[in-house]
Amino acid sequence: MTAAPIAAYILVSAVLFAIGGIGVLVRRSPLAMLMSVEVMWNAANLAFVAFARQHGSLDGHIFAFLVITVAAAEVAIGLAIIVLIFRKRATVDVDDIRALRG
Amino acid sequence: MSLLFIVAAFIAVAGAAGVVLAKSPVHSVLALVVNFIALAVLFLSLQAEFMAVIQLIIYAGAVMVLFLFVIALLTARKELPTSPQKWLKNQEVLGAALGLGLMAVLGTVALAGRGAAAEVPADFGxxxxxxxxxxxxxxxxxxxxxxxxxxxxxxxxxxxxxxxx
Structure with missing residues (x-):
């Protein structure tokens, strides 16, 4: 027996995912955007773990483990890129980073 | 629905909102740590003991230290300077509206779920x-x-x- 119905966990996961999405769309500092992406990763993880509990299978845990690893790699490389950009220019704003635009 | 779940879920959502709303990046990181710890509690209530532990060690530990080091390296100022020129008018309003729409859709889908937790052995997770x-x-x-x-x-x-x- 879990502390709440599985649907309640999925609802929390959905709300967290949407809040993270709002953060990515609204904030213009790449640091804040990266942190909002972290919130979205974690919302997905919560859904994985909740469904793993619903089906009594550990596969959801395995995938959440993979997600955590990929998120750690993404943070390391993302922060390295932010440090590089900050060395080149005074402001860190995603609107200014257009070097790859065709 | 137990008190533990309600409190942990509320703290998780409040932490996520703090990440988006905080002006200073340090405050965002602290709100993110609160969010991660609340999620670890939710994992524990789902019998995902190992996931809760690595959530605390990897996220609340390693990833957050990485964020704090970069913030300390980049700026001692309160807020990272952003460009005064905006390329999209009303970006905040548009983004928030889209995000709230996404929340409504996902919430409807989540509430439609009828699955019950399976019987699992004691060492599950x-x-x-x-x-x-x-x-x-x-x-x-x-x-x-x-x-x-x-x-x-x-x-x-x-x-x-x-x-x-």
Whole structure:
């Protein structure tokens, strides 16, 4: 027996995912955007773990483990890129980073 | 629905909102730590003991230290300077409206769920059960995580490790 119905966990996961999405769309500092992406990763993880509990299978845990690893790699490389950009220019704003635009 | 779940879920949502709303990046990081700890509690209530532990060690520990180091390295000021010129008018309003729409859709889908938790053995989600699954059935995932971390290490060293060209 879990502390709440599985649907309640999925609802929390959905709300967290949407809040993270709002953060990515609204904030213009790449640091804040990266942190909002972290919130979205974690919302997905919560859904994985909740469904793993619903089906009594550990596969959801395995995938959440993979997600955590990929998120750690993404943070390391993302922060390295932010440090590089900050060395080149005074402001860190995603609107200014257009070097790859065709 | 137990009090534990309500409190943990509320703290998780409040932490996520704090990440988005906080002006200073340090405050965002602290709100993110609160969010991660609340999620670890939710994982524990789902009998995902190992996931709760690595949530605390990797996220609340390692990833957050990385964020704090970069913030300390980049700026001692309160807020990172952003460009005064905006390329999209009413960006905040548009983004928030889209996000709230996404929340409505996902919430409707979540509330439609009718699944009940299965009966699971007592050691479900323990380190032993997780390790046995990871190193036998899902050993490819184990190899894949090693490869992903190797790529991350090499990428970071190539990006910021070299002397100024």
């Amino acid at each position: 323990s380190v032993v059960a997780f390790g046995r699954s990871l190193l036998t059935t899902n050993v490819f995932v184990f190899e894949l995580t090693a490869f992903v971390l190797l790529v991350a290490v090499i990428g970071v060293v190539i990006l910021v490790g070299r002397r100024e060209a």
